[in-house]
């Protein structure tokens with residue numbers, strides 16, 4: 001009598017899972033799609049954040065007046081500065097009240113420290129030899145110290161003198177008075 005044939009092949013444990021054709025296609029198409037999306041989105045992200053990556057340069061010095069023209073009495077001078085804000089560039093018209101006395105050259109910003117109106121020198125009969133703001137009545141000494149309304153002294157410009165010419169740089173807090 002013959003015995004039924006037995007499978008003499010040893011059982012082989014599965015070592016790895018085969019990938020179906022459908023899985024292969026979906027992985028391949030998904031990967032290619034993500035790569036293409038990344039390639040398209042990267043320039044847009046770069047464009048959006050580019051101004052933030054630029055190194056901020058300090059304000060450049062602008063030639064304003066000959067030093068010999070300065071006096072102990074404040075005088076108003078106008079000048080222009082190119083301002084860059086992100087992608088927007090414009091030429092700002094700026095003013096400074098400049099004096100030269102025994103303490104040196106002081107160039108004050110005319111922007112009132114109350115709410116930003118423009119102060120003038122000796123522009124109010126009630127405030128002789130002072131800066132006065134017509135908006136709400138703040139007034140300041142010749143060094144820019146606040147006397148009423150405003151809570152801080154007038155800011156000043158960085159000053160540089162080269163070859164008899166006065167150049168003004170960035171605006172900074174007043175260094176003569178508190």
Ligand code: FES
Nearest residue numbers: 112114115133136
């Ligand atoms: S803005 Fe100058 S007093 Fe108010």
